[in-house]
Amino acid sequence: MAFSIRLDPATDRALTRLARLRRQTKSAVVREALAAYETHNGNAGAPKSAAEGFAPFIGIVRSANRSSRSERTGEAFRALLEKKRARRSR
Numbered sequence: 001m002a003f004s005i006r007l008d009p010a011t012d013r014a015l016t017r018l019a020r021l022r023r024q025t026k027s028a029v030v031r032e033a034l035a036a037y038e039t040h041n042g043n044a045g046a047p048k049s050a051a052e053g054f055a056p057f058i059g060i061v062r063s064a065n066r067s068s069r070s071e072r073t074g075e076a077f078r079a080l081l082e083k084k085r086a087r088r089s090r
Contacts, residue, residue, distance in 0.1 A: 019026045
């Protein structure tokens with residue numbers, strides 16, 4: 001999978017130098033560094049999905065009118081469809 005990252009000039013020089021010394025591509029050096037970081041720091045507390053990672057933040061923001069837009073979405077969608085159907089049948 002392709003991934004793009006912007007590095008400051010000093011970090012890019014260090015990565016290029018390390019890749020040359022190890023006779024590897026920059027990508028191989030980065031992959032190896034990430035694997036070492038994960039091994040060293042562990043990933044026991046890492047979220048299994050994006051939703052799990054954002055779980056502490058979901059539902060903590062309220063809109064200006066003090067209602068939660070995520071509540072009763074099915075009812076709101078049904079009302080929208082009924083309104084649309086009523087306009088078509090005129």
